[in-house]
């Protein structure tokens with residue numbers, strides 16, 4: 065919500081909260097480690113300011129809570145790339161879930177088979193998501209970047225490296241639209257810390273003019289340098305406590 069406010073006020077173009085991304089929470093029900101759907105609340109804040117939102121979810125799990133909230137709306141295009149519900153909880157997010165009423169066609173689900181690799185995943189993004197972005201022409205992106213789609217995750221069964229989410233973030237940034245990004249799932253602690261998922265609790269990152277500003281509520285011990293997002297490595301992070 066802080067990120068949404070900062071974007072709406074023009075204070076920043078890009079906000080990243082690695083401890084957000086609770087995409088399973090429902091209006092009146094906690095679900096899947098999620099008790100409050102920050103993504104839905106942020107999208108609603110944008111809608112209240114007459115913004116068209118494109119929500120993209122690259123967590124290994126289907127973004128069912130966000131889908132449910134906007135299933136009948138054409139003001140949020142909700143796209144979820146995830147491991148198929150045939151092999152992973154919550155067992156939803158199939159191709160035939162496309163929205164309802166005025167929202168028909170504004171929900172897009174792309175279930176992946178076990179073991180999908182970077183090349184295939186990026187091809188899905190290129191062939192499906194990019195044309196949808198161009199057709200929908202949103203005002204703002206909301207991105208859930210769960211890192212449980214990375215290889216060796218303890219719960220999901222996909223085989224991505226950090227290069228896939230990094231490539232997706234790079235290509236979203238090329239549209240020059242505001243981006244609100246959150247973390248999400250991720251159940252291998254070393255991979256999570258490298259990837260900037262939601263395990264390093266209590267931090268908010270802001271990216272402006274290609275620089276990260278990192279606001280920490282506690283020392284999160286990021287490991288420097290190995291992975292890069294948009295050409296900026298963690299070694300380049302400017303940290304303010």
Ligand SMILES: [Zn+2]
Nearest residue numbers: 123124125249
């Ligand atoms: Zn997940």
